[in-house]
Amino acid sequence: MxxxxxxxxxxxxxxxxxxxxxxRGDKKAFDVLVLKYQxxxxxVLLSYIHDRDEVFDVVQESFIKAYRYxxxxxxxxxxxxxxxxxxxxxxxxxxxxQNRRPPKQDVDLNDADYMDGEGRLKENSGPEKIxxxxxxxxxxxxxxxxxxxxxxxxxxxxxxxxxxxxxxxQVMECPVGTVRSRIFRARKIIGEExxxxx
Amino acid sequence: xKSDNMDKRELLSALLDxxxxxxxxxxxxxxxxxxxxxxxxxxxxxxxxNACQYKMDDTLLKGDISKNISQxxxxxxxxxxxxxxxxxTARTTKVDWHNRSILFKSGVGLAVAASVxxxxxxxxxxxxxxxxxxxxxxxxxxAEVKKEALPVEQYSAPAYVASQLSESVRIPFAHTATFSQxxxxxxxxxxxxxxxxxxxxxHYPLSEDKxxxxxxxxxxxx
Numbered sequence: 001m002x003x004x005x006x007x008x009x010x011x012x013x014x015x016x017x018x019x020x021x022x023x024r025g026d027k028k029a030f031d032v033l034v035l036k037y038q039x040x041x042x043x044v045l046l047s048y049i050h051d052r053d054e055v056f057d058v059v060q061e062s063f064i065k066a067y068r069y070x071x072x073x074x075x076x077x078x079x080x081x082x083x084x085x086x087x088x089x090x091x092x093x094x095x096x097x098q099n100r101r102p103p104k105q106d107v108d109l110n111d112a113d114y115m116d117g118e119g120r121l122k123e124n125s126g127p128e129k130i131x132x133x134x135x136x137x138x139x140x141x142x143x144x145x146x147x148x149x150x151x152x153x154x155x156x157x158x159x160x161x162x163x164x165x166x167x168x169x170q171v172m173e174c175p176v177g178t179v180r181s182r183i184f185r186a187r188k189i190i191g192e193e194x195x196x197x198x
Numbered sequence: 199x200k201s202d203n204m205d206k207r208e209l210l211s212a213l214l215d216x217x218x219x220x221x222x223x224x225x226x227x228x229x230x231x232x233x234x235x236x237x238x239x240x241x242x243x244x245x246x247x248n249a250c251q252y253k254m255d256d257t258l259l260k261g262d263i264s265k266n267i268s269q270x271x272x273x274x275x276x277x278x279x280x281x282x283x284x285x286x287t288a289r290t291t292k293v294d295w296h297n298r299s300i301l302f303k304s305g306v307g308l309a310v311a312a313s314v315x316x317x318x319x320x321x322x323x324x325x326x327x328x329x330x331x332x333x334x335x336x337x338x339x340x341a342e343v344k345k346e347a348l349p350v351e352q353y354s355a356p357a358y359v360a361s362q363l364s365e366s367v368r369i370p371f372a373h374t375a376t377f378s379q380x381x382x383x384x385x386x387x388x389x390x391x392x393x394x395x396x397x398x399x400x401h402y403p404l405s406e407d408k409x410x411x412x413x414x415x416x417x418x419x420x
Contacts, residue, residue: 011216021227029231030233038264042258052258070277136249137256176366183211187243191243
């Protein structure tokens with residue numbers, strides 16, 4: 001089994017565990033899923049709804065629908081794929097309700113984070129985008145650049161390259177436990193730096 | 199106590215990356231669902247992860263609708279499902295369908311191959327013997343051959359040799375046929391077509407011993 005498949009399976013297992021707990025009556029487990037996916041879903045739905053305030057309304061509606069339909073979720077697909085479909089349908093209904101036309105073509109789930117609703121790559125270099133990204137993301141980049149070498153390498157291999165802990169341990173020639181600790185320390189420093197911006 | 203909390207946060211960070219085993223995952227999830235501070239840490243970790251991986255802009259990252267959703271769901275009844283979802287890995291499902299597909303394809307393939315073979319054989323028979331039904335050996339012919347064949351020693355020979363035994367007796371579909379050393383028909387055939395046999399040896403090789411024996415026999419007959 002490849003490492004990426006292993007990562008995906010672990011991620012999927014966590015989601016299923018949370019879904020299972022919600023299905024058994026633990027509503028709080030749903031909060032964990034909301035915190036995990038609210039930004040990711042909002043980012044994807046920006047392909048359909050370009051107004052950022054409206055997007056969060058649709059995301060909220062999508063999560064509420066997801067909670068109501070959760071007894072029907074049988075785990076044939078990953079939770080996020082299922083949520084994504086609910087989100088896209090909710091976004092289309094929202095657009096239609098406002099007498100606008102939904103996009104002709106759906107965005108593939110794998111490309112959704114990087115494409116707009118018309119199948120074009122999202123514009124990342126426009127002045128508006130630069131203005132939006134210049135704070136938190138920029139601050140994070142700057143913070144990572146200033147981290148001690150071993151923390152910087154660990155967090156970059158994890159976040160930018162998608163390496164798992166075993167791979168990072170091999171590259172950095174250190175135990176997996178050290179990798180886990182370095183990544184956590186890097187995130188802790190980043191978290192402290194961006195706290196005033198939130 | 200502080201160090202204990204630090205350990206939990208570190209576990210949470212590893213949980214986000216999908217790098218914990220099942221037991222540790224269950225344990226930290228139990229803690230996460232009880233501890234609001236840990237839940238807030240979970241939120242920060244996800245935010246950093248989203249910012250790094252998807253380069254999300256501030257308006258998205260600053261937006262937080264989790265409380266709104268939580269409030270909206272307060273009036274919703276909790277679910278109590280007997281058979282809650284169980285993890286079905288994509289790999290297992292894929293393998294199942296893959297196997298089924300292979301079985302189906304090979305079944306269809308075999309059926310097609312068998313049909314083509316059947317048609318080819320019938321056609322070839324029809325073309326070589328358009329007037330009759332040559333593939334069928336009459337019981338009389340079998341009886342004649344049996345009568346003359348004394349079972350002293352038996353050899354196995356390819357279809358070509360078998361076809362030389364008698365022009366009138368044809369054994370369809372046979373790749374090999376047995377004949378007796380004392381068979382008069384076979385003796386005549388082998389001796390009469392010695393050169394032909396030598397030529398065909400390249401294509402239908404007998405074992406060396408058998409070949410020498412047959413050759414010697416044909417020489418004796420002369």
